[in-house]
Amino acid sequence: MAKKSFGQHFLLDLNITRKIARLAQVGEGDHVIEVGPGPGGLTRALLETGARVTAIEKDPRFLPLLEELALAADGALTIRVEDALGADEAALAGGAPAHVVSNLPYNVGTALLIKWLTGTFTPASMTLMFQKEVAERIIARPGDDAYGRLAVLAQTTANAALVMDVGPRAFTPPPKVSSAVVHLTPRADRPAPERLAALQTVTAAAFGQRRKMLRSSLKVLGGEALCAKVGIAPEARAETISVEGFLALADAWRA
Structure with missing residues (x-):
């Protein structure tokens, strides 16, 4: 049973x-x-x-x-x-x-x-x-x-x-x-563990408040400045960002 x-x-x-x-x-x-x-x-x-x-x-x-x-x-x-x-x-x-x-x-x-x-x-x-x-x-x-x-x-x-x-x-x-x-x-290009750890942090913040703009949901990680570093519009929402976009945000935050 x-x-x-x-x-x-x-x-x-x-x-x-x-x-x-x-x-x-x-x-x-x-x-x-x-x-x-x-x-x-x-x-x-x-x-x-x-x-x-x-x-x-x-x-x-x-x-x-x-x-x-x-x-x-x-x-x-x-x-x-x-x-x-x-x-x-x-x-x-x-x-x-x-x-x-x-x-x-x-x-x-x-x-x-x-x-x-x-x-x-x-x-x-x-x-x-x-x-x-x-x-x-x-x-x-x-x-x-x-x-x-x-x-x-x-x-x-x-x-x-x-x-x-x-x-x-x-x-x-x-x-x-x-x-x-x-x-x-x-994937052959699977990110190294430290990149993956950063990606988990960024995606947890972004999708934790998925209806908010990234400038707000990522505020604790750098918000508008972080988005600017990688050329992502700070008024965009998490569900519109590509996998590559999130990796770029994770790399910028880690740097």
């Missing part, structure tokens, strides 16, 4: 889980980290590709099912019982490239994505199920209603595409909203 407090909605339809595994483009010998496997629907599809899977599950109720799956997987499945927000994925990957493929628990999906986009562990790729509304926020463009801090952070660090829509009836229990799968691969 799914726990509401964990944001659990299980994906058991093999046609859908196999399609997600194909979209993840993982195969023989690849290392996959999966968060929130629950009863192991997606885990089975990933193991079918020949990938090695490390499954991070917070809910101990699923251990018997997952351990049974691990026995049948002949060493290809490792289970970790911990909270993924505190997991050290780089250590789990052993310094080698690892792909993250997950039907993420709804209540921590965004926090986990930001961790993987901006933290010390950079996945080789991410194929992640979110609520449709969150997926749209990841791929949104300037001027879109969904465009915000998440879009800027995602698109600065990765190439992101919505690759699959999934209706509520595919899940047990069915959520009240539609879902979607987003595939992300790291």
